[in-house]
Amino acid sequence: MAQSELEQLLSATAKGDKAAFHALYNATSAKLFGVAVRILKRSDLAEDVIQDAYLKIWDAAPNFRPALGSPISWMVAITRNRAIDVLRKRTEVGVEDQKDGGEREDDALDPYEMTAQNRELKALLSCMERLNPDQRQCLLMAYYYGYTHEEISERMSTPVGTVKSWIRRGLARVKECLGDG
Amino acid sequence: MVRREMDILAGEYALGTLNADERSEAERLKVSDAAFARAVSEWEERLSPLSEAVPPIEPPDSAWNKIEASLVAPSPVVSTALTDLAEQMVDLKRSLSLWRYATMGAVAAALALAIVWMGGLDTPFRQAAPEERYVAMLQSEKGETGFVITMNMPGKQFAIRPVSVQEPTSKSYELWAIMKDGKKPPMTLGLVGTGAYAMMDAPAEIDHKMLEEGVQLAISLEPKGGAPTGKSMGPVMFAGLLVKQTP
Numbered sequence: 338m339a340q341s342e343l344e345q346l347l348s349a350t351a352k353g354d355k356a357a358f359h360a361l362y363n364a365t366s367a368k369l370f371g372v373a374v375r376i377l378k379r380s381d382l383a384e385d386v387i388q389d390a391y392l393k394i395w396d397a398a399p400n401f402r403p404a405l406g407s408p409i410s411w412m413v414a415i416t417r418n419r420a421i422d423v424l425r426k427r428t429e430v431g432v433e434d435q436k437d438g439g440e441r442e443d444d445a446l447d448p449y450e451m452t453a454q455n456r457e458l459k460a461l462l463s464c465m466e467r468l469n470p471d472q473r474q475c476l477l478m479a480y481y482y483g484y485t486h487e488e489i490s491e492r493m494s495t496p497v498g499t500v501k502s503w504i505r506r507g508l509a510r511v512k513e514c515l516g517d518g
Numbered sequence: 519m520v521r522r523e524m525d526i527l528a529g530e531y532a533l534g535t536l537n538a539d540e541r542s543e544a545e546r547l548k549v550s551d552a553a554f555a556r557a558v559s560e561w562e563e564r565l566s567p568l569s570e571a572v573p574p575i576e577p578p579d580s581a582w583n584k585i586e587a588s589l590v591a592p593s594p595v596v597s598t599a600l601t602d603l604a605e606q607m608v609d610l611k612r613s614l615s616l617w618r619y620a621t622m623g624a625v626a627a628a629l630a631l632a633i634v635w636m637g638g639l640d641t642p643f644r645q646a647a648p649e650e651r652y653v654a655m656l657q658s659e660k661g662e663t664g665f666v667i668t669m670n671m672p673g674k675q676f677a678i679r680p681v682s683v684q685e686p687t688s689k690s691y692e693l694w695a696i697m698k699d700g701k702k703p704p705m706t707l708g709l710v711g712t713g714a715y716a717m718m719d720a721p722a723e724i725d726h727k728m729l730e731e732g733v734q735l736a737i738s739l740e741p742k743g744g745a746p747t748g749k750s751m752g753p754v755m756f757a758g759l760l761v762k763q764t765p
Contacts, residue, residue, distance in 0.1 A: 355586075355589065358589075359586075362582055362585070366576075366577050366581065366582070367574035367575060367576050367577065368569070368572070368574045370574070370575050370576070370577035370581070371572045371574045371575040372569055372572050374575055375572050376534075380575075380578075383577075384577060384578060384580070384581050387577060387581055388581060388584050389739070389752065389753055391585045392585060392588055392589070392739070393753045395585075395589060396658060396659050396660065396753075396755065397659050399659065399660055400659055405556075405559055405563070406559060406562070409566070410566035411562070413562075413566050414532070414566065417534060417569075418534075419753070421541070422541070422751050423751065425537070425538040425541060426538070426746075426747055426749075426751050428538070446572065447571070448570070448571035451571050455567070455570065457566075457567040458567035458568070458570050458571075460567075461564070461565070461567045461568065462567075476533065479534055479535035480533055480534060480568050481568070481572065483534040483535075484534075484535065485535055485536065485537040486535055486537070487537065489535070504530060504533070504535060505526050505529075505530070508526055508529040508530065508561075509522075509526060511564070512525075512529070512564065515564060
């Protein structure tokens, strides 16, 4: 769905239009659910997350400002924030995931393999391409899986301080490269 | 924090790599610092194209059914007069000076109402001097008043009045205090019902001195029975500042 259509649905949602909200859900829920499943690796938890995320979207729709970003970025950010909060909470209380075959750990995601990249993704990827491969890998792991510095450090067998500085430098360079640094 | 450091912290938050404590810290900054909140939004927008590489997955039908069932339709349970007065207070929580200025008018009338509620109760509230009374209107992002809270200082008992709010489906509302110094994570004041006016006691960990003018009160949506870790994880549904009834 085009950005302008999503904006219209979101603006009707802001006025309490449930039909528009349902259309917005139909147009975006597979994307948001995919994002949540990727981070939580469990569809039951991801379902709770998108439920909370859409309620937040319903409540916060009047605060959405098209000038500051696209509807889908805004909705993705709400979903990811919620999913990462849940992920952190589970890690903190030491919940062990049951191995139920739904694990997606090895299902690596490489945005560079995508054939249909839109303009924004192309620009971001070409900026990330200028980073060294380790920096890039850290940023992608953090974005797709919500891993902490500590978790990335374990997975890459690299000291946490190094991971932190890779991420910080990587972010700074991406921002600069995109022309708003 | 210098600007550049703050911007990178915003980037790390948006990227999703901060641990639980660092995240709470960033979330607090997001509420208290508009420049930081803007930096976070900019990072979210900047990184968002990456999400296009995530394969979409159709959620089960049950997801929409639960969302639809939880949509809170405004259902005033009090007289229109109070709701109207409450609406006039929408922006006051953002501005204590405006709060003081406006006490001459509608706000004073609403507070008078609050006193009437208190006056009708046979509780220690009755003996307290009016200048010790604190009030918070907790509102949704849409500006609907969900709860009115009154506290007497010193003391740890408070009254909570649901105004226009429905019980969430298979979730609980939990009340939190975000202290003024901003150093501590939000502290829970307990679960709140949506049915009747209730008196509650602040938990032992909360010293009455912590509950002062400018403390932010917020109600979040948590799993049934409250946040299991003692930290708020759910979305904030209502929020408002605690202010002295008489400046």
